[in-house]
Amino acid sequence: MREPPPTLVAAVTAAVWLTPDGEVESLTPAQAAQRASRQAPLVCHRRATATRLGIDPFPAFDVLELFAFVRPARFSAPTPRGLAQALDLGDPHSLEAQALALGRVADRLLAELAAREGSNGSAVSIAWTMAQAGWPWGATVLQALDFGKAEVAPRRAGGYRVWEQLGEWSEHAPEAPAGSQPVEPDEARRRLAELLGEDAEARPQQADYASAVAAAFVPRDREDDPRMVLAEAGTGVGKTLGYIAPASLWAEKNGAAVWLSTYTRNLQQQIDSELDRLYPHRAEKARQVVVRKGRENYLCLLNYEEAVRGLSARPAGAVPLGLLARWALATRDGDMVGGDLPGWLADLTGRGRTFGLADRRGECIYAACPHYRKCYIERSVRRARRARLVVANHALVMVQAALGGGEDGVLPQRYVFDEGHQLFEAADGAFAAHLSGQETAELRRWLLGAEATRRGGSSRQRGLQRRVEDLVAGHDTLETLLQSALRGARALAAEGWHQRVVDAGGAEGPTERFLALVRQQVYARAPSRGEGYSLETEVRPPLDGLVEAAKALETALGKLEEPLARLRDGLGARLDEDADKLDGDSRRRIEATMRSLDRRAVRPLRAWRQMLRVLDSEASPPEFVDWLAVERIDGRDIDVGFFRHWIDPTEPFAQAVLAPAQGAVVTSATLTDKSGDSEQDWLAAAQRSGSVHLPSPAIRAQVPSPYDYAAQTRIFVVTDVRKDDLDQVAAAVRELFLASGGGALGLFTAISRLRAVHARIGRPLEQAGLELYAQHLDGLDVATLVEIFRAEPDTCLLGTDAVRDGVDVPGRALRLIVFDRVPWPRPDLRHKARRAVFGGKRYDDMITRLKLRQAYGRLVRRADDHGVFVLLDPMVPSRFVSAFPEGVRFTRVGLAEAVAETRAFLQTAP
Incomplete structure (x- = not known):
């Protein structure tokens, strides 16, 4: 300088x-x-x-x-x-x-x-x-x-041409089928001991846990009846190494992969780090372990090349693309989301400009891509075929299973689902159907690519014709089907759909006309929940004209689905008819295109048509809950649509994922409920994991935490702060944060409450030398905020559920958690339907206890941690005491006493 x-x-x-x-x-x-x-x-x-x-x-x-x-x-x-x-x-x-x-x-x-x-x-x-x-x-x-x-x-831009500097992946012979050798409990204990080493501290709970989960690595006796283990392991047991021990042993004995699945990317990284114990040599680990995510998480070299070639027209992109070029040459696997691309880099380069370089729309052209042999995604897929341990996430597992297999059509035979308490939520998202403006517009873009916009702009989006035209060339029937599908796609919502839907008279085409009426019904009937909240209403009775619009849309979608389904099947026929002409890459490309057509178009269209066909009936099918909604952020409408979810989403999860597998472990520190009724608590675990839908009951294992929570933590319920008075709530948060000297996490049930408290406490905390960060306010993504919080022990952080679920902060960096109110489930139509099926008030209590247990569980992550948990809600029911470990003091006090006790407890903690 x-x-x-x-x-x-x-x-x-x-x-x-x-x-x-x-x-x-x-x-x-x-x-x-x-x-x-x-x-x-x-x-x-x-x-x-x-x-x-x-x-x-x-x-x-x-x-x-x-x-x-x-x-x-x-x-x-x-x-x-x-x-x-x-x-x-x-x-x-x-x-x-x-x-x-x-x-x-x-x-x-x-x-x-x-x-x-x-x-x-x-x-x-x-x-x-x-x-x-x-x-x-x-x-x-x-x-x-x-x-x-x-x-x-x-x-x-010579150095930007990273694709010229990357090595090619190579093909290998197909792997032999998995063996059926079991893992005995004693073997699992011995493998765990090897992983820990001779000098490791004795942890009998961890060995008991490894022994128990080994039962999932025994051959099953009947089709569609996997060996299922539900294993609850308290914090500190060391469950990650506990299940890695039998999983790695089974993989070695049987020559096949075990998939270790998590809910959060943060835990994927933690599992990957723990596997350094099993494979201390980097090269060996690279052969045996693969971290797998959906294609949308990886840098697409073709998208990147096109961005580089456009630099002459958009020179401002040179800086972010240059930083990405440096990363692309150093990255382990090209993972842009939760991998080795720092979350803050996307903040600097622009999130759209960065993540827009991934294949987020399913536009991959596979073997037709000039970078196919160097593709990060294809490399990861091939490594996963030969790996022994694949670290995945729940969403990827469910999507692959729903499609009948992954990139090669083969389903894993053994799973470990860590963060098993999140399976219900993951399945809820994976098996839902949303007929909305955003979803239909996205499908239109996937089919038609970059259309001429009203402003005359364009983008790099590749439509279906560009992706498959050489595959259908010379096949008259396939070419005709492709053109029919492209014509049918124009019935979907187009760019600018939202403004036209708001102005109902301006809606163009059957999709937009249907959405305009949906929006009208929502605004006419939805109870107001205040500025910024999404709005929803029941489907029935439908507004005048809505049924007719639904029928017209169903007909239009049928004219799109039918040629797409026939195009998919016709491409499959080519694999047989042209077997003597197609090379390996072409076959793989056709198979991948068929899967894309099925996943991105045929299946959603079929689901949407089924929803529309029953709109004029007296009720939705009993297994589903349907509703109409306008999605909003900060009081601004962002989407409108007709939504369908399974009332029990673990039913399709059990059918698609669990039943075809040989064995599965579902594990968490908070797997069961804590109502006081042991059988009901385990039933809740079976229901939330999907095991209740299998022929044989799951094996149960429960290993308590080795931590002394009664000595290491305190719980206070503040009785004299009005939770509806944000001045009082802010004052309470401020004084508690000051008492802890930082290392404090404030959890809020609504973003509006978080914003209000942040505005009131920033200055006094800063004057006391405490840095304050907040989700939604600091221009940083959640993962980055948590990393700052973890690295700087005296900072304070405000967040919502996303922060609670993503926090794993051992040591003094997290020593106080303040909950603004009891985290009751949001009383929306989906919850209303599930509440009626799963036990009414008991279901509400179960979900609330789970949230409390998860939040409290963040406080103590190792044996020398100490922390205080505070609820600023005098209406906390006494029955929720069972959410916390036995023996922990659950004290109802005034704010002044809570502040004094917090300060005294944390100051005297070792």
Whole structure:
């Protein structure tokens, strides 16, 4: 950096400006905003800084961009403290110390770049192209790379051509069928001991757990009747290694993969890390372990290439594409969502611009793609075929099973479902049908690609014709079917559908006319729930004209489904008729296209038509709940549609996933209910996991936590704070956060309440030296917020359910949880239908207890953790005491006493 820029660090209500001469000035956010608009400062996370200053993003030397260039595919918490810790530069706490640290961070990164890459041609080319596009760091990075005054400039965007530098994957002979050798309980115990090592602390609960889940790795005796184990293991048991032990042993003995499935990407990463114990050598682990996600999570090289080729028309894209080029050459597997692409990088480069490079619309052309042999996705699929342990997620498992198999049509035979308490929710999303504006418009785009818009714009979207035209060329019947399908697609909602639906007279085509009437019925009948909430109403009795519109739409969708289904079948016939002409890649491409047609078009269309056909009947089919809704965010309509969910979504899950398998483990720390009735509690586990739909009952295993919760935690119910008075709620959160000295998580049942509390407590917390972050307010995704919270033990975080489910923060970084009110289930139509089937009030209590148990369970993640759990709701029923471990003090107190007790307990904790 020839002339060092000033440095800016902004908090919620204050900012620090460090001049190049070393003078530190304290500013208000407004003053800092004015300075930043006049001179580009050195900052950490330009967008988040701008959000805190209340202005649009401004030109700046963002140290995170430099970090992403120098250390691609590596993570740091996106804060000055996080960067300083990542580079071993201490842990600066005050704003002044953080401002000083940012300069040292930049210097260290530039020195590292110069020492490691020197005049690396690819790095120079990328940096030069980014500099030409105005990247503030461009000249400084080029200087570090010893670019000097080269007579010949690098080829523009030459380093961006990452597809030229990637190796090809190779095919292997098909794997032999899995064997049937069982895993005995003693074998599982021995394998666990090997994983832990000789010096490991004795954990008898973990060995008992491994022994119990081994029962799922025994051959089944009857078709569609898997060996099923429901295993509840309290926090601290070590269930991850506990199930890895028998799973890895079965995989080795039988030459096939066990799929380890989770609900959150965070746990996928944790399982992957634990597998380092089993495969300490990186190369061996790469052969034996694969992390698998849906195709939409990976960088599509064709999309990336097209973006690079468009740089001349869109030069502003050079900086984000350059940072992605650096990552693409360093990434382990091309996973953009929860992999080694830091979540904050997408915030810097633009989430649409980044994740839009993945195959999010199912537009892959498979073997016709010039990058097919280097594709990250295809490489991952092939590695998974030969791996012994595949770390997946519930959504991918369910989608693949619903389609009759994965990329190669083969279903796994053994599963472990960690976070098993989330199976019900995952199945609810996987097996639902949504006939909405967004869904139909997305299908239209998938079929027709980039249509000429009303503004004359276009995009890189590839329609069905472009994807399959060479597969149908010369086959008159297939060509005719393709054209019929493309004509039929014009009945779907088109770009700009929402505005036309709002203006009912402007709706175009049968889909939009139907949606206009749906919206009219929702607004006419939905009870108001306040600004910002989504609206819903029952389907029956239908509004005048809605049945007729439904019939017209059903007919139109039939004219689309029929040629698509015949096109799918006709392509399948080619596999037989042209068997002597098709090479391996062409066959695989046809098979993949058939699966795409089935998943993306035929199945949804069939479900939509079934929904429309019964709209004029007296009731929906008994296994489903139907409703009409307008989806809203911050008071703004974003979608409208006709929705159908299974009342019990574990029924199709059991049919598609569990029944075909040989064995499955469903495990969690909160698998059973805690009502006090043991049989009812296990019945709840069987119902929520789907095992109740299998011929044989599941084997039950329950291993208690080794932690002393009575000594390590306290629970307070505050009795003198009115939960409907946000001033009182905010004051309570503020005082409790101050009492804990940070490491505090505030959980809210509504975003509006979170926003109101955040506005009231930011300044006093900041004045006390506590940093406050908030979901939806800081311009950061949930995973990034949690990483900051984990890395900086004195920060405070406000969030909703998404934060609660994604938090795994051991140690002092999480020592206080404050719940704003009892987390009752939202009383929507879907819950109403399930409540009637699953036990009424008992069902409400079960869901609420689960949420409380999950939140409380975040406090103690290891043996030396201590924490306080506070409910700001005097109406907490006494029956919910059973949600918490036996012996823990559940005390009803006033706010002042809760604050004093929290401070005293945490100050005296070891």
